[in-house]
Amino acid sequence: MVSEKRHTRVIVWMRRALRVQDNAPLWNAIKDGHEVIPVVCLRDGPRYLVDSPRRDFIRSALRTLDRELRERGSKLFVRVGSPEKEIPASAQEYGAKAVYAAHVCDPQALQRDTIIASSLGKIGVQWQTFQDRVLFEGGQITSGSGLPYRVYTPYMRVWRERWDDAPRRLPAIRTVVSPNVRTVEMSVFPWFTAAVDSRGESAARRRLKRFMNGPIHAYRQNRDLPAIDGTSKVSADLANGTISIRTVYWSAREVQEGADRKGRENIDTFISELIWREFYYQILSNFPSVVDGAFREEFRDIAWHDNRDHFDAWAAGQTGYPIVDAAMRQLNSEGWMHNRARMIVASFLTKDLHINWQHGEEYFLRRLADADIASNNGGWQWVAGTGTDASPYFRIFNPVLQAKKFDPEGTYVRTYVPELAHVPLEMIHEPWRLHADEQRSARCVIGKDYPARIVDHAAERELALRLYKPGAARGSTSRTTISS
DNA sequence: TGAAATGTTGGGGCG
């Protein structure tokens, strides 16, 4: 057996696991003594992740991954084309006996996996996925009757009861043995030399360490303040696999060991956020139709007022509501948005502009470096009130109150909306209330230097309540107005 | 992980 295995070649498809350490498919291939061929598929055509922060993140991470592999005696084997074609083709070409990959749960990827598995089956190659992206898979945390949880709180309770059973970090990998087979060199890609390796597993570990040494100890009070650097910032690393959830979770647990009662509360709050992520993965696995529309059927046919101009103003950060505009400009410039701000802009799109949350979901997927189907869909459905959580649809955020509460000094707004730099703090979150002379002295004339509000929150709140009301006129009026 | 409207209470000013 052992001597047979020594010469067995296994392809490890590195999708959504762009790292060497604590990587379940890679570690399983190596521990069994196989020759390992770490493969990525790149679609370098014009449509592939166009102008996307996620594309930039992945390119930078790939460069780092290639280097990390070379330092261990291997390298990244690049295939240009779709995984459906390239994974079976590479298995054939390299004479691999098996293909290993991380287990995923979004319907599109699963459908693609089915095609790949079938093609591999025809040429006698084994297809195997490994739990890697979550601590507990969809079927592992269920109610007494074996059904999946649909509500966060009971799910979270059971999850915490079992939190010692979460899989541990995997042993460090020092060498990766690969055969000498032909491949495209990464350096042929024009972007490869330009890509900086600011992203990748070592950067991710540094980011995590920084968080565990500082911000996590005040997480509970600071995590909701977008002007403060109080969150982990590892979302993009988790989404693209430059760090593993095991590493993040057990690092937090270790920090918690040495903490006092108050410190433990902070870390518990952080772990709750990880459990939200697990919860939405579990929801997507068990209810894949959430990607097509509202989880709760009674909200599947709301009469949205999809309006292109309103959507464009929202997307560009030109709504006239400073907190909304600051947040959208942060997203557009950084490929990341603070979580509190995500909730505020999502509420504004759905409850103030009455635009179908799915348009917002799509925009976030395109603009976020941490774009992740499960968390993104879950978050949007939560805010829209269409989701699993019993969150009432009439939970409508007031953008001015939210801003005063979570950006009390106006620092976040001023950082991303420079037009408001000289507006006094009392009016920073509602500059339209400035008198004409005050606007002039603040060098911020509403409608000229900074947009007038595109809608009135109080009036739109009333309309939102009517649109969501059971029995309200249904049927989307203009679902096709916005498509981009 | 909401906000607004409505209800209740209790202290102080005041005739």
Add this chain to the structure above:
DNA sequence: ACGCCCCAACATTTC
């Protein structure tokens, strides 16, 4: 001293 009103503060209900 007393009743009355006002209103802030807080609680509850409603959307």
